[in-house]
Amino acid sequence: MLEITRLVKRYGRDKPVLEELDLKVEGSSVVSIVGASGAGKSTLLRCINRLVEPTSGSIRLNGTELVNLKGRELRRARRKIGMVFQGFNLIDRLTVMENVLAGRLGYVNLFQAVTRRYPQSDIERAFQLMERVGIAHYANKRADELSGGERQRVGVVRALMQEPEILLADEPTASLDPRTSEQIMKLLQSLASELSLPVLINIHNVAQAKAYTERIVGLRHGKMIFDGVPADFTKEALDAIYGGIEAAEDEITAEPGRSRQGVAHDST
Amino acid sequence: MTPPDPVGAPRTWRKPPFIASPLLRYGLWLAILVYLVWAFGSLPFNWERISEGLPRAARIFGGGFPPSFERSELLLTGFKESFQIAILATLLGVALSIPFAVMAAKNVAPKPIYLLGRAVIIVSRSFHPVIVAILFVAAVGFGPLAGILTLTIYSIGFVGKLLAEEIEEIDWGQVEAMKAAGAGYLATLVYAVFPQILPRQVGLSMYQLDSNLRASAVVGIVGAGGIGGTLMNAFGRYDYDFAFAILLTIIAVILVSEGISGWVRKKIW
């Protein structure tokens, strides 16, 4: 269970990016966080695994307070929090397998990390996860030779390698074409239920948020102004979040195209 | 619209000057002139000695041709030592340049460490290898050890600076991803930083091997081992034909080494 209370983040003397934010995520639900650019979505996620230092407030994951952790304790907490990035953030010059195994860096020692001598169980897990998302045949390819969708799958597998208790996804589909981005959303959704893993997804695309997640949280200027199920997410809520900027009608209403192919087999 | 006035003054055009203000423009010329007068006036030229130059040049070049490869034994020993100095110094220098580069990269090093790393690199870059070589010769005596130490420092300065710049320009997302996975500082360096700077590192090492070979010919002049010492001795003993033989060989070796280093770097890129 993730419990965020009165979370504040301000950069320097500017107006706070997050203002006294409260959020509770229980069980294995997929939560999407929507909001305009600069609303604080990315800062919120990064506060949870402390890539950004919160100014004040409390973040508890399964009872552990994350805000004051330092050094080794912080790294131990981080390895239980998987993260998927907008720009994939793969290590381009290493192979897919090395990238996936990098998800175990919080567990193995430095010698193992440098010599790539990972425990057999890690390698087995890596193969299983890669097979699950359909990239196992790329194991020894360099990460920068893959297409965007494949790269993001590597990113997802890397995060899952951490055996996370929660998965954070920061705009996981923003760098992908519409079809691939739907496949990735679907993948996240089904992985969440298979692994009974809570997932927090920052997302721009409201239609996808409604289609693939169970709960939508709307942020505006660092405050939560919507929290509910997709069915309650109306045009009014959308206007409130994006400040009345005209959103294309179909962006909220249209049902995203259902898959033409299996999720795991779009490799081209 | 009125037609151009035919009785008006003839229109002229001049290229607008490079420096707009005439004061600055002429001031600059004046400044250059004053500088030249000052510089030439203050420099001590020994005209008497200089006027002997031409006959001396004739003698030197006359004595130098044809170059004599008679003492090729000495030549080979000198070059062998130069190679050894260059290889060992490159290995040591490149290996040491990595920690110093990490120290001198603003984005991965804490502030006090950064300043220290920066200072080491600036100081080792400020001194020409020959100056460093004299100091090492004074400290550890004549011979290749001084040469190795000198070129190691030289390599740290050059490779360290460029690597540090490279580290400062890496894609930070990969570092964030490793941090998010709970990796420690060193594991993050090994996974997210080093792979990104690896091609540059290999290229720089090849380049440095080449320039260490060049420099090893020079540090010998002040007694730090290698072919430079042989050359200096030949000049000292007015043994110009041997000196020219050494010079020609140095040029040939440098051209070959430049070619190889360039080829390898192109291959790796």
Add this chain to the structure above:
Amino acid sequence: MVDRAGALADRVWRRYDRKQRMIRYAVLLATVMVVYWAVRDIDIFWPWVWDAPNQISSLGARMWPPDPSRLAAIVNALLETVHIATLATALTIFIALPVSYIAAQNTTPNRACLWLGRFILVASRSVNTIIWALLFVAIFGPGVLAGILAIMFRSVGFIGKLMGEAIEEIDRRPVEAMEATGASKAKVIAYAIVPQVMPAFFAIVILRWDINIRESTVLGLVGAGGIGVILQGAIDTFAWPTVATILIAIVVLVLIGEAVTGLLRGKVL
């Protein structure tokens, strides 16, 4: 999740396949062998190596504190160093530009000129400044003239090569347009080539001036003028505190040189 563990034997994963591993081991082995040869064969008395840290730190201790009593002479020598670098760079321009013109593929009048130009550039670049200085000291005697000539002879290759590359990279079309107007060769150069290579020219000259300042600090060690003369004198008389002052002065000079080049670059480019 797909679950077929247990049914299959443990799957293995290796970073490199067999061939890659062989190549890696071969490269590693070759490197180790070269290093082994270099370490075993080099003419080093090993006890000195283990004593080197002591010797170096004791030399450092003898230098402390720096002795500023000869500061006036040092500053004068530094000025002389700057003059040598500046005059040599300025004079080099007059030689390097014609050479780069004939050494560039697209402007060279004929093949003979092209090869002549290239020969000049290669000869100049393969001989280090300090070796040039050695030669000119032998010809014209110790003094600043030898220093200026040495710096010039080395800089011609540097400026000439980079300018030649700049000329080769120009846009052909303005040249054709000027030729189409019936302009003479000189006019084509003035109107179509000079404006295109101007920025590169300033950048290269400024860069070389910076390098020349560093290089001219060592000219004195072979008797070719500048701060090196005082440095050599102080080392020969074991006046280590004075040596320390000179070294600090050199760092300051180099840093000032870097600041000035940075400023000039910002102004001109």
